Amino acid sequence: MSQIIKQEKKRSFVTAPTAAVLSLILPGLGQILARRVQRGLLMFGAMASIIGLLVWRITLLGRLADGFWPTLFKSLDRAPMFVGFGLLAIAGLWLWIVIDAAKQTNPNKQFGNSIFVLILVVFFTIGWQISEIDLVKLSSDANEAWVPLSKILWPWEAAVTHDTDTVEAGAKVLVDSEGAAPPVPEKSEGEPYLRVSPRKGELSRLDEDNQAIPGTKITVYGENFEPNTRTQIWWSDSIGNEFRPRYQGEYVSVMTNSEGSFEKEMIMPYRLIPPSAQGQQIHQVMARQVSQVGPPLPSQPLILTIELIIETIFMGMMATIFGIIFSVPISFLAARNLMSTSWITLTIYYLTRTVLNIVRAIEPLIWALIAVVWVGLGPFAGIVALTIHSIAALGKLYSEAIEGINPGPIEAIQATGANKLQTIMYAVVPQMIPPFVSFTIYRWDINVRMSTVIGMVGGGGIGFLLVQYIRLLEYKSAGIAVWFIALTVAILDYVSAEIRQKFV
Amino acid sequence: MLEIKNLTKIYPDGTLALDDVSFTVEDGEFLVVIGLSGSGKSTLLRCINRLIDPTKGQIIMDGQDITAAEPSELRRIRRKIGMIFQHFNLVDRSSVMTNVLSGKLGYINPWASILHKYPPGAKKEAMAALEKVGITDQAAKRADELSGGQRQRVGIARALMQNPSMMLADEPVASLDPVLAHTILGYLEQLNHESHISVICSLHYLDLVQRYASKVIGLRDGQVVYRGDREDIRKMTDEQFKEIYGEEAIRVNAGEFDKGEE
Numbered sequence: 001m002s003q004i005i006k007q008e009k010k011r012s013f014v015t016a017p018t019a020a021v022l023s024l025i026l027p028g029l030g031q032i033l034a035r036r037v038q039r040g041l042l043m044f045g046a047m048a049s050i051i052g053l054l055v056w057r058i059t060l061l062g063r064l065a066d067g068f069w070p071t072l073f074k075s076l077d078r079a080p081m082f083v084g085f086g087l088l089a090i091a092g093l094w095l096w097i098v099i100d101a102a103k104q105t106n107p108n109k110q111f112g113n114s115i116f117v118l119i120l121v122v123f124f125t126i127g128w129q130i131s132e133i134d135l136v137k138l139s140s141d142a143n144e145a146w147v148p149l150s151k152i153l154w155p156w157e158a159a160v161t162h163d164t165d166t167v168e169a170g171a172k173v174l175v176d177s178e179g180a181a182p183p184v185p186e187k188s189e190g191e192p193y194l195r196v197s198p199r200k201g202e203l204s205r206l207d208e209d210n211q212a213i214p215g216t217k218i219t220v221y222g223e224n225f226e227p228n229t230r231t232q233i234w235w236s237d238s239i240g241n242e243f244r245p246r247y248q249g250e251y252v253s254v255m256t257n258s259e260g261s262f263e264k265e266m267i268m269p270y271r272l273i274p275p276s277a278q279g280q281q282i283h284q285v286m287a288r289q290v291s292q293v294g295p296p297l298p299s300q301p302l303i304l305t306i307e308l309i310i311e312t313i314f315m316g317m318m319a320t321i322f323g324i325i326f327s328v329p330i331s332f333l334a335a336r337n338l339m340s341t342s343w344i345t346l347t348i349y350y351l352t353r354t355v356l357n358i359v360r361a362i363e364p365l366i367w368a369l370i371a372v373v374w375v376g377l378g379p380f381a382g383i384v385a386l387t388i389h390s391i392a393a394l395g396k397l398y399s400e401a402i403e404g405i406n407p408g409p410i411e412a413i414q415a416t417g418a419n420k421l422q423t424i425m426y427a428v429v430p431q432m433i434p435p436f437v438s439f440t441i442y443r444w445d446i447n448v449r450m451s452t453v454i455g456m457v458g459g460g461g462i463g464f465l466l467v468q469y470i471r472l473l474e475y476k477s478a479g480i481a482v483w484f485i486a487l488t489v490a491i492l493d494y495v496s497a498e499i500r501q502k503f504v
Numbered sequence: 505m506l507e508i509k510n511l512t513k514i515y516p517d518g519t520l521a522l523d524d525v526s527f528t529v530e531d532g533e534f535l536v537v538i539g540l541s542g543s544g545k546s547t548l549l550r551c552i553n554r555l556i557d558p559t560k561g562q563i564i565m566d567g568q569d570i571t572a573a574e575p576s577e578l579r580r581i582r583r584k585i586g587m588i589f590q591h592f593n594l595v596d597r598s599s600v601m602t603n604v605l606s607g608k609l610g611y612i613n614p615w616a617s618i619l620h621k622y623p624p625g626a627k628k629e630a631m632a633a634l635e636k637v638g639i640t641d642q643a644a645k646r647a648d649e650l651s652g653g654q655r656q657r658v659g660i661a662r663a664l665m666q667n668p669s670m671m672l673a674d675e676p677v678a679s680l681d682p683v684l685a686h687t688i689l690g691y692l693e694q695l696n697h698e699s700h701i702s703v704i705c706s707l708h709y710l711d712l713v714q715r716y717a718s719k720v721i722g723l724r725d726g727q728v729v730y731r732g733d734r735e736d737i738r739k740m741t742d743e744q745f746k747e748i749y750g751e752e753a754i755r756v757n758a759g760e761f762d763k764g765e766e
Contacts, residue, residue, distance in 0.1 A: 406596075408589065408591055408592075408593035409593050409594065409595045409596075411550075411555055411589070411593060412587065412589060412593035412594070412659075412662070413595075413606055413609065414555060414582070415553055415555060415582060415585070415586075415587040415672075416582065416583060416606060416607050416608075416609050416610050416662070416663075416665075416666055417579040417580065417581075417582035417583030417609065417610020417611075417666070418579070418606070418609035418610055418614075418617075419575075419579060419614050421614050421618065422609045422614050422617055422618070425617070425618050426595060426598075426602075426606050426609065426617075427595055430595050430596075430597045430598050431595070431596075431597065433597070434597065
């Protein structure tokens with residue numbers, strides 16, 4: 001305390017006005033000469049970084065404008081709040097520093113740290129702008145996030161599927177070409193029947209200005225379908241590609257009446273006729289009733305998710321097992337108490353430690369990127385990546401367990417006349433089991449959790465599937481994967497905690 | 505009979521722990537080694553069963569030179585020398601029974617012992633050893649569940665399994681309270697009297713030394729600075745005690761709890 005008081009009593013080298021002028025030329029210089037060196041340096045550093053950052057952001061905002069003033073005005077135009085505040089803050093701070101320099105020359109008035117609060121506020125503002133924080137976006141587009149989120153939170157409709165039964169009938173039409181219209185389909189007893197009128201016409205098309213020109217209006221008549229059931233109309237072009245035509249923006253569909261008949265008007269849809277197509281273009285109109293039959297069945301995404309979560313758990317397990325196999329011998333090389341006997345072993349110890357630390361510092365995701373190049377896409381790449389990281393992590397943990405062993409029991413067992421093997425089995429192994437089991441289970445836990453994400457870079461497992469579903473915007477399927485990952489991790493967390501508790 | 509001749513131990517860092525120490529222990533004797541922490545007591549005891557290899561000198565037990573023994577021979581010698589420790593040195597995570605049975609390791613086939621297979625009589629023998637120290641009811645517990653006094657008794661039971669002709673005790677009561685100290689030393693005395701097992705024991709408290717020792721040597725900086733028998737130790741004065749324990753030492757009562765570490 002006395003030392004601080006002595007510091008405060010230091011006499012200034014310069015008078016108050018001189019200090020003020022000096023700080024006006026170079027912020028902080030006045031303070032330094034008033035023998036408040038730290039304060040001066042801090043102020044100079046703060047002002048230099050604020051001005052530097054602001055210049056950088058202004059140049060970015062006023063890009064493509066020529067000269068100093070146009071750049072400034074353009075940036076002020078694009079972000080008036082930020083640039084305006086920044087410039088004002090610099091002016092204000094500078095002024096404050098000048099006043100502060102004058103004050104600091106008086107040894108009895110050297111307090112006042114509120115200026116640093118303002119400096120922090122300025123830094124915070126610049127950071128806000130640099131990291132593009134936009135609170136408006138956060139609320140304005142929230143409803144967009146709700147759609148995928150709700151699907152991910154409750155994806156279970158996508159988890160079941162049913163076998164379907166299709167009732168279908170078709171009728172041919174001639175489009176965009178000369179010739180006789182195809183014949184009216186023949187009726188047969190008990191089969192659904194479809195008929196189109198007229199059986200010849202023009203498809204919808206686009207003119208030179210991309211304006212749609214509607215095609216021929218046709219009427220579709222159906223008989224002998226399932227009564228009171230929604231029926232979809234499908235269109236099949238001359239090479240058999242099927243699609244659902246729209247009429248007035250909606251997919252064309254119709255309800256059958258109580259006798260299983262219907263009548264529906266529509267226009268011929270837009271379909272590009274391939275230039276290679278020659279001769280008569282026969283298209284087909286189809287009516288199709290799809291109904292669910294039988295019990296609910298697991299859907300494809302559910303089956304895939306279960307398959308891949310099993311793959312994921314085993315990836316974690318295999319990586320842990322390989323990790324144990326390699327890290328146990330390595331851990332002996334990395335245990336100081338075993339390796340401090342001579343300078344050769346000590347060198348090996350330091351080398352092993354260094355390599356372990358470097359390998360451990362590189363994230364498994366990065367190892368996976370390397371492993372994918374090395375052994376190709378798939379779970380094996382994930383296992384390689386996780387194994388490499390596990391060896392380093394377990395090697396370090398095991399070696400620390402070896403270092404922490406109590407030499408007392410070893411001495412006592414030796415004193416009974418036991419040989420080396422017996423000493424290891426009776427005095428060393430019992431001491432090693434708890435940390436070994438604990439660290440290994442912990443690592444298995446980490447490996448399974450990591451293998452759920454390692455697939456994102458091509459390392460196999462469920463992460464691969466999850467990323468695919470998200471990219472295809474199949475949020476419900478992605479939701480199933482997310483649920484299974486969460487469930488697996490939670491169960492594993494619990495199990496590993498239980499096992500560790502038993503052994504420690 | 506144990507003869508120690510010109511025993512010297514210099515540690516790799518240059519510390520001279522024992523400096524030309526010589527003495528004899530007759531069969532059935534209760535030899536107490538006294539001296540400050542760091543005076544070489546522990547080193548001396550560990551040299552006798554070669555947990556520490558001496559630099560120079562000889563240790564001859566019943567005519568056999570321990571210092572020259574081959575590894576297999578050394579193990580046969582070690583199993584006749586029981587040892588108990590200040591910090592008990594039990595394997596904490598093993599059961600009391602396993603700890604006691606490990607005293608038999610020198611006698612049984614190493615490969616069988618790895619599978620925890622013991623000869624038929626071993627378990628009974630272990631129970632008998634536990635009965636001698638009065639803790640048969642603790643046999644199934646894990647060693648770390650026991651109190652300090654109980655743990656030292658397990659240590660004694662483990663040593664008894666070796667069927668020893670000599671006991672080494674390295675500050676066996678320094679981690680225990682005074683009442684327990686008398687109990688533990690009582691067991692050693694009983695072994696000494698009834699089974700004629702020689703005891704070499706390091707102690708800190710003059711009261712305990714006077715109560716149990718039949719012969720005393722004092723160590724200071726690795727050298728023997730005092731030798732005395734039962735009569736001498738009774739008449740021991742504060743001056744002599746100070747000479748062993750250094751000028752600043754005061755005579756402390758056994759009633760005070762010693763937290764000193766070796």
